[in-house]
Structures are given as C-alpha cells and as structure tokens.
Amino acid sequence: MAKPANFHVVIVGGGATGAALAHDLALRGLRVTLVERGEVTSGTTGRHHGLLHSGGRYAVKDPESARECIEENFILRKIAPGSFELNDGLFVAITEEDEAYLPRFLEGCEACGIPTQVLSREEALRLEPNLNPQVRVAVRVPDGTMDAMRLPLRFLATAKKNGAVVRPYTEVLEVLKRNGTVYGVRVRDHVTGREEDIHADVVVNAAGPWSGKIAAMVGVDVPIRPSPGVLVAVEGRWTNMVINRLHPAGDGDIIVPQRGLSIIGTTSWVVDDPDALDLPEDHVRLMFEKGGEMVPVVGKAPLWAAWSAARPLVGPRQAETGRELSRTFKCFDHADEGVEGFVTITGGKATTARGMAEVTADVVCRKLGLDVPSRTREVVLLPHTAYYRL
Ligand SMILES: Cc1cc2nc3c(=O)[nH]c(=O)nc-3n(C[C@H](O)[C@H](O)[C@H](O)COP(=O)(O)OP(=O)(O)OC[C@H]3O[C@@H](n4cnc5c(N)ncnc54)[C@H](O)[C@@H]3O)c2cc1C
Structure with a gap:
C-alpha cells in the first residue's frame, strides 16, 4: 500500500x-x-483588492464562480478566524437602469445560495452615510475585507x-x-x-x-488568458462595508475599505505577457470617476497608489477584454x-x-x-x- x-x-x-x-x-x-x-x-495575489467575495458579483452571469465563492467564503471564515473584516457588502443601485437589474440579481443570488437583504435608500444611507444620496435601493451580501x-x-x-x-x-x-x-x-x-x-x-x-x-x-x-486590471487606493476609509454597483460586472464598480484606505477597482483587458503590464492613465481616471458615482467623496480623495495585476483567466486566446471569461x-x-x-x-x-x-x-x-x-x-x-x- x-x-x-x-x-x-x-x-x-x-x-x-x-x-x-x-x-x-x-x-x-x-x-x-x-x-x-x-x-x-x-x-x-499580493496585488488584488482584498475582497472576500460573496459571489454576488458573479451571481447572474457566472453562477459556477458565484457558487464557488460563497462556499469558500463560509469555509474561510471558519478556518482563518481573524483574517477578515466581517463588514459585509452592499450592491447599490444609483440609476433607474441599476434598479431594473435588481430582480435578476436577487434571482441569481438565490440560485447560487448567496444570502441577501434588500435595503431601502434610507436604510442604506444610515449604514453608509457617504453613499451617493441618489441611491435608490441596496442589497446586503456577505462580502468581506481580507488582507491579500x-x-x-x-x-x-x-x-x-x-x-x-x-x-x-x-x-x-x-x-x-x-x-x-x-x-x-x-x-x-x-x-x-x-x-x-x-x-x-x-x-x-x-x-x-x-x-x-x-x-x-x-x-x-x-x-490561459492573462487579463490585467487597474486598482487605485485613495486616502481615507470612506465606507465600512464593501460597495459594489448593482449592475452587470464592469469597470470601477467595487470599493473595498482596507484599513485607512479605500481601494477602487477595476478594469479589464488582455495581454500575452503578464510581465509586461502597463498602468493606463485613463484607467486610473476612470476609477475615480466610477468610484465617485457610488461614493462621491472617494472620487475626490487624494491618490495613495495605483497599480495593475493580471488575472489568470481560463479561456480562448481570442478573448477581447477578459470580462467575457x-x-x-x-x-x-x-x-x-x-x-x-x-x-x-x-x-x-x-x-x-x-x-x-x-x-x-x-x-x-x-x-x-x-x-x-x-x-x-x-x-x-x-x-x-x-x-x-x-
Ligand atoms: C485587478 C485584480 C483584482 C482582483 N481582486 C480580487 C479580489 O478582491 N478578491 C479575490 O478573491 N480575487 C481577486 N482577484 C483574483 C486573484 O487575485 C487571483 O485569482 C489570484 O491571486 C491568483 O493567484 P495564483 O496563486 O493563482 O497566481 P499568482 O498570485 O500570480 O501566483 C503565481 C506565482 O507564480 C510565480 N512564478 C511565475 N513564474 C515562475 C517561475 N518560473 N518559477 C517560480 N515561480 C514563478 C509568480 O511570481 C507568482 O507569485 C483579482 C485579480 C486582479 C487582477
């Protein structure tokens, strides 16, 4: 034997x-x-947002990944106590179009086993006073902050x-x-x-x-399709919870509070060589713009650092932005x-x-x-x- x-x-x-x-x-x-x-x-690994995913981000278009995230999220809380802020996350609808996405989002989360709680505008602002006051509705999920x-x-x-x-x-x-x-x-x-x-x-x-x-x-x-994204850290911890935009995953729609900073991410493109990453200035500007749509003070906060990192995505070489993978x-x-x-x-x-x-x-x-x-x-x-x- x-x-x-x-x-x-x-x-x-x-x-x-x-x-x-x-x-x-x-x-x-x-x-x-x-x-x-x-x-x-x-x-x-040392360069990601530090978001312990609930899977909410993937619940509609990428349910396999969403199920993996929520299962591991719960296991990690048990085996690595003290490594996470159990601060939860909010998916926030700012526009009518975002709000129209709510039923699909809730259906997707339910199908993947991701617990949700729908919050009114007032409830969301009570939890996170720095949110855009135009927020229409928010959904609370078990996201968290981790040290990458x-x-x-x-x-x-x-x-x-x-x-x-x-x-x-x-x-x-x-x-x-x-x-x-x-x-x-x-x-x-x-x-x-x-x-x-x-x-x-x-x-x-x-x-x-x-x-x-x-x-x-x-x-x-x-x-394997290396797919970089840009991340921007701004001075100040402007929310306590992880903030996501309630819409199909896109650019600049995540803010992760990390100690005294807020990390805004991210963008997505594809490269052949993960050692040759650049940091496009327009992507950095976009992070401020999009982050500011969810939490206005984040869009005006002083830059602390900006960097890029490549996701190891599995998919065909002809993938164009990485978002489709x-x-x-x-x-x-x-x-x-x-x-x-x-x-x-x-x-x-x-x-x-x-x-x-x-x-x-x-x-x-x-x-x-x-x-x-x-x-x-x-x-x-x-x-x-x-x-x-x-
Ligand atoms: C912008 C961005 C944001 C992200 N945000 C999150 C997030 O918030 N939460 C989350 O869960 N995931 C996030 N991800 C995804 C996550 O970061 C990756 O899926 C994960 O870190 C990949 O880990 P890995 O160990 O597979 O790869 P890596 O961390 O890249 O490890 C591979 C290692 O191999 C080493 N290596 C390469 N060549 C050799 C060699 N010849 N000999 C020896 N060693 C070698 C490299 O130096 C590297 O350290 C994000 C990804 C990106 C790009």
Missing part, C-alpha cells in the same frame, strides 16, 4: 493557489516543496508546520522531462545564484497568469496530452484558492495511487506571523 510520505510534489508558484495547495498536500502527508521566483505573494498577503501566509505557515519546504526567490528555469514523464524542475536560487535540479513524482504548475509559460516548458498548452478555475492533468507527472491549476479567485487546492490535490493523489481525503475544510490555520517563525 503506497504511503503519502513516499511521494514528493513540487509546486511552482507561491501565490494564493500554490500556498493553499502546499497546505492541502502537506496535511495529507505528502512531501512538498514550493518554489517561487520572487517573494511569496509577489504575483497577482496574510491569508496565503497562513496556508504556508501551516504547510511548513506539516513539513512543507517553501523556497522564495527560487525560479523554475526548466521543467525536467524524460520519455514523456516530468521528473522535476531545474531552478535558480536568486539569493545564492546557484542552479540545481529538484526531483519530484509530480510537478504542479500553480503559476497563475504565468502558467502558460511554465506549461510551454514541457510543450503543452494551457488556455468565467472566473471559475480548471485543473489540467497533462497526461491527457501525453505528458505524465505534470498538472496545472489555474483560473479562479483568491477567495476560492482552498477549493482549487482540494480539487488539485485529489488529482495528484489519484495519479499517485493514494486514497487520502482533504482535511482543509476543517483544520484551522496558524496565524500569518508563524510563517516567519517556522
């Missing part, structure tokens, strides 16, 4: 997805090494406690393959400058928007294309990383002939500070 500790898995990428996967596999008893070319969370970096650090801390090795500043240069089977990775340690081979029974590509580049190293194609995730076992020992997990949201990891670890265990279930739905994570002590 095969034992989990007999197998070694290398994970490429230290974002939310790789971190959650390291935790899941280590908890099942496998030997795990995670390699990340920069600091952990230095990819897309600390949640993955909790996954990594717990993975380390269970024996995983985490190697930041270690870049994969080559995925090693012999006779159609992947057997490890060649890496460069950017601290020592040394190159070495790390052998593995399975290599998992969790490189987010870079996963197409890692897959190309073994000659397989993953239909689902936010769900996909796990590829490349044995289906004739390459053994190599799995890719990509797509999804930071909110759904735990669920993505569970599915991927199931695939890895099946490949290795292991029958060990995931326990990440129940195990409470170590605090993020433990990451630096272990």
